[in-house]
Amino acid sequence: xxxxxxxxxxxxxxxxxxxxxxxxxxxxxxxxxxxxxxxxxxxxxxxxxxxxxxxxxxxxxxxxxxxxxxxxxxxxxxxxxxxxxxxxxxxxxxxxxxxxxxxxxxxxxxxxxxxxxxxxxxxxxxxxxxxxxxxxxxxxxxxxxxxxxxxxxxxxxxxxxxxxxxxxxxxxxxxxxxxxxxxxxxxxxxxxxxxxxxxxxxxxxxxxxxxxxxxxxxxxxxxxxxxxxxxxxxxxxxxxxxxxxxxxxxxxxxxxxxxxxxxxxxxxxxx
Numbered sequence: 001x002x003x004x005x006x007x008x009x010x011x012x013x014x015x016x017x018x019x020x021x022x023x024x025x026x027x028x029x030x031x032x033x034x035x036x037x038x039x040x041x042x043x044x045x046x047x048x049x050x051x052x053x054x055x056x057x058x059x060x061x062x063x064x065x066x067x068x069x070x071x072x073x074x075x076x077x078x079x080x081x082x083x084x085x086x087x088x089x090x091x092x093x094x095x096x097x098x099x100x101x102x103x104x105x106x107x108x109x110x111x112x113x114x115x116x117x118x119x120x121x122x123x124x125x126x127x128x129x130x131x132x133x134x135x136x137x138x139x140x141x142x143x144x145x146x147x148x149x150x151x152x153x154x155x156x157x158x159x160x161x162x163x164x165x166x167x168x169x170x171x172x173x174x175x176x177x178x179x180x181x182x183x184x185x186x187x188x189x190x191x192x193x194x195x196x197x198x199x200x201x202x203x204x205x206x207x208x209x210x211x212x213x214x215x216x217x218x219x220x221x222x223x224x225x226x227x228x229x230x231x232x233x234x235x236x237x238x239x240x241x242x243x244x245x246x247x248x249x250x251x252x253x254x255x256x257x258x259x260x261x262x263x264x265x266x267x268x269x270x271x
Contacts, residue, residue, distance in 0.1 A: 016089050017126060020078040024131065027074070028138060031059055046153050046160070053146045060142060064135045071127050091122045155183055159201075166205045173198045 012018060035052045038044050063070040079089040158165065158176040165173060178194035185191070 014087055016078065016082055016087055016091055019081050019085075019087060020074060020091075020126065021130070023078045023081060024074050024134070028060075028134070031056055046149065047157065050146070050149050050153050053142060053149060057139065057142045057146055060135060060139045064132070064139060067127070067132055067135070071131050074131070075123075091126055155179055162205055165201055170198065170202075173201060177201070 035049065035056055038049050038052060082089040158168075158173075159180075168176075174195060177192075177197040180197070181190055181192050181194035
């Protein structure tokens with residue numbers, strides 16, 4: 001049985017479509033890897049991650065917009081690889097075991113490719129049902145991440161840049177703090193007061209060095225929040241700093257497990 005499975009595996013690997021998929025996936029994953037590594041860090045730079053995601057999204061979008069040219073480029077690379085390992089660079093038609101799925105479109109003007117299963121044109125079949133399909137999925141996933149991170153960045157970015165706070169007008173600072181208050185409001189309960197936080201940030205800029213990281217500033221607020229000049233208390237900033245410390249102590253696995261145990265239906269399968 002093992003020998004038969006090995007022979008079947010060898011047959012599938014010794015195939016030009018498989019080589020094409022390797023070349024294509026290698027390129028995609030090589031572009032995704034730097035972004036993935038950065039976003040897995042505990043203290044990653046949101047602005048830097050946002051720029052990398054935007055660059056990645058642009059790369060995928062360009063491939064999809066110029067799909068004919070991009071597809072031929074990967075075909076050429078796969079052909080070179082096929083010659084090195086003595087595989088005939090011919091795209092054979094095969095139905096495959098995976099059915100093409102519909103991809104959600106973000107905009108009405110985006111292309112919609114109908115699944116193609118024409119034995120007379122296996123190259124077009126590979127382009128539409130594999131190449132374009134994978135790119136559409138990748139673009140949708142990266143777009144979702146990009147929009148989520150951008151929304152967070154637009155709200156919290158001003159807290160990361162003490163130097164810019166120093167040159168902001170009071171109205172600009174109050175607007176940023178008011179937007180943050182709106183996000184941190186649950187029903188009738190607000191975690192911070194926007195105007196008070198604007199005053200606290202103004203005081204904080206006179207107390208800290210410009211080269212401190214956001215984490216260092218949060219620790220500074222916790223340690224010196226009650227000792228600000230003129231008896232001013234940094235209560236709103238201290239609340240954010242304390243919640244940051246508590247969040248670091250949370251175990252994601254335990255939280256998900258507790259949530260699942262609470263929400264999951266109790267089914268007795270022994271009846």
